[in-house]
Amino acid sequence: SPVTGRKHSRRPPRPNRTGFAMPRLAVFCAIAGVACAVGSALASRTVEVEARSGQVQETSDPEPAQRCCLDTTGAPPAEAPCGGDRWTGRRFATRSVAMGLNGAAASSVPLVTQTAIDILKAGGTAVDAAIAANAMQALTEPMSNGLGGDLFAIVWDPATRQLVGYNGSGRSPKGLSFAELVSLLDGSETLPIAGPLSVSTPGAARGWCDLAGRFASMPLSRLLAPAIEYARKGFPVTQVIAAEWAEAFAFFEAHRDEITSGGRFPGALDGFYQTYTVEHKVGGRPPAEGEVFTNPALANTLETLAAGGCEAFYNGSIAAQLDSYARSVGLYLRADDLAAHHGEFVEPRNVSYRRPGLTVHELPPNPQGIAALQMLNMLELVDVAAMGHNSADYLHYSLEAKKLVFADRAKYYADPDFASVPVEGLISKAYARERAALINMTRAAKVVPAGDPPGMEAGDTIYLSTADSSGMMVSWIQSNYYPFGSGLAPPALGFALQNRGNLFRTWPPTAANVYAPGKRPFHTLMPGAIMQDGEPLAVFGVMGGAMQPQGSVQVAVNMIDFGMNAQEAGDAARWRHSGSQQPTGTNMTDGGIVMLEGGVCGAARQELQARGHTLAYADGSFGGYEAIIRDPVTRVYQAGTDKRKDGRALAY
Secondary structure, X not given: OOOOOOOOOOOOOOOOOOOOOOOOOOOOOOOOOOOOOOOOOOXXXXXXXXXXXXXXXXXXXXXXXXXXOOOOOOOOOOOOOXXXXXXXXXXXXXXXXXXXXXXXXXXXXXHHHHHHHHHHHOOOOHHHHHXXXXXXXXXXXXXXXXXXXXXXXEEEEOOOOEEEEEEEOOOOOOOOOHHHHHHHHOOOOEOOOOXXXXXXXXXXXXXXXXXXXXXXOOOHHHHHHHHHHHHHHOEEOOHHHHHHHHHHHHHHHHOHHHHOOOOOOOOOOHXXXXXXXXXXXXXXXXXXXXXXXXXXXXXXXXXXXXXXXHHHHHOOHHHHHHHHHHHHOOOOOOHHHHHHOOOXXXXXXXXXXXXXXXXXXXXXXXXXXXXHHHHHHHHOOOOHHHHOOOOHHHHHHHHHXXXXXXXXXXXXXXXXXXXXXXXXXXXXXXXXXXXXXXXXXXXXXXXXXXXXXXXXXXXXXXXXXXXXXOOOEEEEEEEOOOOOOOOXXXXXXXXXXXXXXXXXXXXXXXXXXEOOOOOOOOEOOOOEEEEEOOEEEEEEEEEOOOHHHHHHHHHHHHHHOOXXXXXXXXXXXXXXXXXXXXXXXXXXXXOOEEEEOOXXXXXXXXXXXXXXXXXEOOOOOOOEEEEEEEOOOOXXXXXXXXXXXXXXXXXX
16 A cells, blocks of 8 residues: 555556566465455554654554455456556456556656656666656655765666676765764764764765766756756646645654754754745655755755755865854764765676576675565575465565574675675575575574674665666665755755664674764665666666565565566565664564565464464555566666556557
8 A cells, every 4th residue: 555545546548568577476465265355353453663763553443445456367366456456457456557669668757758758768777767867766755865965876888798786885984083973972883864963975966977988878957957947937746745744844853853963963954844845944844745945955956966066065065064064963974075075986786587697687785686686596496486475474484584684784784995794605605505494384583693694704765767878777865864964954955864874783882783983884775676688687676775685585476486577576465574684783683573564464473473474554665676588589778666656667
């Protein structure tokens, strides 16, 4: 269901032709021959997870009848399915994929997708389209991304026939020492979720410039022009974004003490309200669904960036304004940090999966992308297609694999400039067999230790995909981390500063992800790509913090093992596990919580409970997804976008 609670809100219809050439399976429910149950033992209870705090709160479920599961065995459904029926038989798709030969784009905001298509039709490359789309999304979905955040990407370059990765992670302020940070935290081993101590240097603008310099054909002024126009004239706020906007306001009021540094900087939230309320003033309100919102300050910033390039942001007038603002709100970010910032082009890592010549690619740490590769290595050891989609066995094995991988993620993933990260050992097939041997198929693990991989010495986000007529394909992800990041927004600049610094830890001092000045924190952002025999097959990604590797694995398996198209792979019901060890230092002691969407059958839910899993239902915590698949024979692009968001996919 969409996060807004409009349970019957669905999308139009969907064909096939994925290019994955996998056999279709009818076994999508838990037990063959048994009609799927509507609801379950949990149908009268809802556990809603507050994304910011990680706390779980129980409430009553107002619409248990809407928790649906479709029977694909051929028998009539036990109850009428939610929404309308799809006569084409693509049971999990809420609408048809967008198809085209010349270009495609998918994002979580319709206006963003249209912006990308306009750039492609004007002769821009897929990277041109991604930059223009990102700028538009920074305006239209500001809680999730913007100039105050970081940027990561994977680009298939048909000219060089290479898959190129980009890491645009910012670093911690050089002027904040470990000793001073520990003193400011006053005994806490974790950094605050908002406010000055959570801010790291923003890397998005540098990412635009670096990627444009290598892959773009249009000037930055042309790419930023659509966002500048809409920032001045205004745009109507879409449904899911309006809901998330309002939730963020409530969160920041609850965390006012952190943001104002215990009241030492009482006006620290003023910039947020001046930027993100309809009235652009303190005491204003967030925009409602359908209300027109403007951001003239962001328009001015984008114009400065368009005219002066990255020098204006990191060494010029924008840097000077950021430095001045930082000093006024107790933030340690300085002009020197901005001037020193740089992104880097990196080689994506990959694992083979399921069939000869097929490889799945992710970025190496400090991002968490290889967590998906570790999970896929373990899933390859079993026949998930024979288990059945979202069957009890498939779900149990996947959940246990996730727990094992996240134990490694908590221990080893960090900035490789500061820690030895055994990437090749972690994604090796031998290590996957060693870890998978720990999975008990009859019982859920409550405590999971990290492994000892070879090579180890002792000692809220947006995703979009674009593709052009040359064959260039782009997997692009950008984020503030939590909605509106730190809550600190320079009012003259029109964007919020990210809170990625929250992902550092302070204990023990020898931990891979421990805080240090000028260090990149563990990062959740992970664009993905799939190749077949050296040719691009798909670019895809799932947004949403710790959901990203879990969701990325699910959609990849949906495509490869279950033969789903780009839309169906994202629309199929998802699972999410919460409570694993974290790079910030928290540990799993009780097995965590499994959250299942309504499309998971009652029989599978009951069997998971019998195996010791603690189950819950949670609205709005299953991430957002976009993908573009390229048919290797016809060269047709197939684009899909998540029903859980406001977005659209287009192709031509």
